[in-house]
Amino acid sequence: MRWKCRVCFDYDLCTQCYMHNKHDLAHAFERYETAHSRPVTLSPRQGLPRIPLRGIFQGAKVVRGPDWEWGSQDGGEGKPGRVVDIRGWDVETGRSVASVTWADGTTNVYRVGHKGKVDLKCVGEAAGGFYYREHLPRLGKPAELQRRVSADGQPFQHGDKVKCLLDADILRDMQEGHGGWNPRMAKCIGQMGTVHRITDRGDVRVQFSHKTRWTFHPGALTKALGHIGRVLKVFGDGNLGVLVSGKLWTFSPSCLVAYRPEEDANLDVAERARENKSSLSVVLDKLRAQKSDLEHPGRLVVEVALGNVARALDLLRRHPEQVDTKNHGRTALQVAAYLGQVELVRLLLQARAGVDLPDDEGSTALHYAALGNQPEAARVLLSSGCGANTLNGTRSSALHVAVQRGFLEVVRVLCECGCDVNLPDAHADTPLHCAISAGTGASGIVEVLTEVPGIDVTATNSQGFTLLHHASLKGHTLAVRRILARARQLVDAKKEDGFTALHLAALNDHREVAQVLIREGHCDVNVRNRKLQSPLHLAVQQAHVGLVPLLVDAGCSVNAEDEEGDTALHVALQRHQLLPLATDGAGGDPGALQLLSRLQASGLLGSTELTAGAAVACFLALEGADLSYANHRGRSPLDLAAEGRLLKALQGCAQHFRERQAGGGGGAAQGPRLALSAPNTVTNLHVAAPSGPEAAECLVCSELALLVLFSPCQHRTVCEECARRMKKCIRCQAAIGKKLRPDGTEVVSAAPAPGPPRQLVEELQSRYRQMEERFTCPICIDSHIRLVFQCGHGACAPCGAALSACPICRQPIRDRIQIFV
Structure with a gap:
């Protein structure tokens, strides 16, 4: 039998964790059975010293601890509280929780082990029983x-x-x-x-x-050790005398593994294979220091490594059959290509050297030219007809090698000479995937690769990332622009998890990439992943403050809900309450500065010290986020904003938004907002800019007519008849504010269809679905809730009768209350 601590999950009886709990050992630790458990005999407890337990027990003085996530419930950083109870070991969550009363009189329950989290730090210990240190052995640990x-x-x-x-x-x-x-x-x-x-x-x-x-x-x-040796002697005690690299060593037989070479291999071949894994610089040093006979078959490789053209030519004339002989696993042509000795490369090719002969790792002379940053050597090899797309043992082509090393000129030569830029490696990464991974330092390589006419920018690697996904993930703005210029249709393509390029940019705080995707790619800013999260959800979740105003201004819905019914405002109030937000520059992030300036312009916050969560929450409320929008757990942002100052600030921001809407003004700080939706396939086509101040014909009906000027984008693309029905510019997808005739008069939009506004209908439908979910059984999603549990959740009668734990919060069910509605 072994024991396992239920707090830190170690296999020993953990005194440190036990001091946090006022329970017997039987409650603090649970049995952990294994197939090889053996009983352990314990010494009698009589006579052993009894040590008092001191720590977080009833009466202890505490302050906020390392995992504190509860804002200013304690009255502020460093404010002390008093533990009034330790409870909930079995009933609440199966982990330890402590009830604490703070100086301002408020009482709340905090984690002291639940889910591995500790919300409290003890500054004044209290007594809580005794334990016997000598009676806590380490059990069953091999x-x-x-x-x-x-x-x-x-x-x-x-x-x-x-x-x-x-x-x-x-x-x-x-x-x-x-x-x-x-x-x-x-x-x-x-x-x-x-x-x-x-x-x-x-x-x-x-x-x-x-x-x-x-x-x-x-x-x-x-x-x-990895070295290969020969057993020369067996000693009387069973140890072995082994010759390794010319030295005799004594080993225990348990330290050695029998080496079984292939039938046609010998010790020298094995040594060369091992040395082949060392760096090329070490191999070249060994070659140059080699003092072998001039008639040795591998001497040609040595002379090439030394750069002796005359001696290499002499050896080729006398022994032409040795042109492909290897030394330290490399041929003369591979060494010459790596060192960029173009004259020797030409000489060896004239002597009919094997241009595609691989080394022991599958690399050819072209791989060596790429590895050594030798563009001219690569050009000579390619002109002689070598395999431009040969893959080595790691399934990398010479182009992959050059890109990974960042050798721009070699990449340029390989692309000019017809190397396949779409060839996948072992991870299905194309050379452009590798160049994007190298970061902005490889921007020149990205330019060269994307200019190749035959490049396939829709390629996907083994992780499901298209090139646009990969560029957005890495924050490579140039690559994003180049890929969008070739394949605009990829902008809203989804991975298996539903992530688009904008999701990845928002998740990783790549603001410049997000701007390009929105303004140049015209992406759908309200697209959802498989968890129904929008890019705004992810930006708020990760506390990327600078991205929030960019996404909101682009038309990202502030009231869109994820699979749990949480809006971005819910997420902001649930996370990042302790992340400070500098009001003197926000770390130099222009997006964060913009968010702060809008909050300060509202005049509602005064000198309030903001955290990242509070600042984002106030900004979202200022932009129309619904404070009463309840998630699937029935909690609204008003419920989450427990702190009085934050609640008042949120309500003030929401009121400011309503006043702004009633006044018909968008606020001076906002500027025009691009309300982008899912792009129309017609607008994916390239629309040529007009050659003069006006286009020749309407781009919709093709009639020759005077065209209407759209504001604020200043484009003239359609006639007056077509303009009446349009809400977005067909060229840039920007929302149309005004439609002006050539004489300056305004075109009146077509009258809306009778009936309630579409936004109101959608809001009412959303409210109806929300209400329906509250009364529908979460298990069968068919019948209405008829049984309510003590936690507040419920189910229909057939489903609820069979439950032992709540399907929503997983708390054990003690009581079932039948309702009749």
């Missing part, structure tokens, strides 16, 4: 679970060869909290892997094959 750390503090490094030599059952226990367990990991036990990276927590990511990577607890791995 030695392998102890983390092995070397003298330098880091047991493994990138590139180390490692093996897992543990039993699957022990490994499964160790993996909890360290990458998790997957039954397929058992297949890798005993296999050699390579350390891919070390995670932030110190766990080890190991690559076993091209597509297989697992994260391991570092204590589960054994480092392999």
Whole structure:
């Protein structure tokens, strides 16, 4: 039997966590059974010292702790409170909660372990029982679970060869909290892997094959030296004398693994394969320092590495059959291409060197020219007919290599000579995907790649990212512009999760990219992902304050709801209450400055110190967000704004919006707003700019007529008859404010169809759906709610009778109240 702490989830009886709780050990810890549990004998408790527990117990003095998310409920930073009760261990949430009374007299319940969160910090301890330190053993923990750390503090490094030599059952226990367990990991036990990276927590990511990577607890791995040797002697104690790199070492047999080469391989081939993984600079140094016989078959590679044209020519005349002989795994042509020795490249090609001969990793001479940043060598190789699109062992072409290294001139030569710019690598990334990943430093490469006539800008990688998605994710504005210029139809394309390019830009605070997508791409700013989140939801969720006014001004709905019924205002009030917002410049973000200036212009906030959540919430209320809009849990923004000052500010902003609407003014600070909707396929077509002050004919009816001037965009595109029915400019999709004839008089819009305004109808329909959801059973979504639980949620009679926990908040159901409505 083993024990598991229910607060920190460690496998030991955790005294630190126990001090937070006023319960017996039986309540503070739950049993944790394993297949290999063994009983542990405990010493008698009699005679052991009894230590009093002190910490967050009834009567303790506390202040806000590291996970505080509750605004100014405590009266402000540093204000103390007194714990009046520890409760809710089983009834509330299954975790510890404390009831605290603050100096201003308010009382609330806070987390002291629930979901791993601690809202309180103890500044005045209180007593809460006793415990026996010597009676809290470490139970059932095998030695392998102890983390092995070397003298330098880091047991493994990138590139180390490692093996897992543990039993699957022990490994499964160790993996909890360290990458998790997957039954397929058992297949890798005993296999050699390579350390891919070390995670932030110190766990080890190991690559076993091209597509297989697992994260391991570092204590589960054994480092392999990776050298190959010969057993020369077996000692009497069973140890082995092994010759490795010319030196005799003594090893325990458990440290060694038998090496079984292929039938036609030998030790020298294996050594060369291992050395091939080292850097090219090291290999070149070894070649140049090599003092072999002039008649040695690999001497030609040495002379090329040294740049001796005369000696290389002499060797080719005497031994032309050695032109493709390898030394340290490389041919002479590959070394010459890497070093940019164009004369030697031409000489070797004339001697019929294998232009597409791969090294041990599948790279050809063209790969080496790209790797060495040698554009002229690449041009010579391509003109000789080499394979321009050959893939190496990692499925990368020479163009991939040049892009990843940032070698602009090599990329230019490869594109000019016909290399395939659409070729995917092992992750289905095209060279343009790689260039975008390299950031703004590779902007020149992006320009070269996007100018290739045959480039496919609709390509999607293995993660489902189109090039436009990828550019928006990385914040590469130039790439976004170039891709939109070629494929405007991609602007609203969705990934499998429903994310568009604007979602990705909003999520990652790429304001300039969002501007391009809105103003040049005319994207749909109200598009939803699979969770029904708009870009505004994501920007508010991540506290990207500068993006909020941009999205709202572009027409993003402030009252759109996600799958939980939350509007952007709900999200703002639920998150980021402690993120400070600098009022003296907002970090230099022009969008944040714009938001602040609008709030200050309203005159409603005065000298109130703003947080990011409060500032965004007030701005949304100032732009028409509905304060009474209830989500699926029945909570409105008014319910969430518990703090008095914030509530008054929100109500003031909402009143200011209503007054502005009643007065028919948009406010001096706002300026014209682009109300963009889903783009029409007709407007996706390129509309040529008129050659003179007026176009020749109406772009809708094609009649020769005097055209109407739209304001504020100042475009003349349609005749007066067509203009009467239009609400947006056909060229730029901007909302039309005025329609002016050539003589300056205004064109009257067509009379709206009889009946209530469309916006009012949509709002009423939304309200009806909201009301219907409140009375409909959330399980069968068919019958009305007839049973209400103590948590406030409910269900219909057939569904509610079978429930043991609330389907909405997951609280256990103690009582069911039948209602008759």
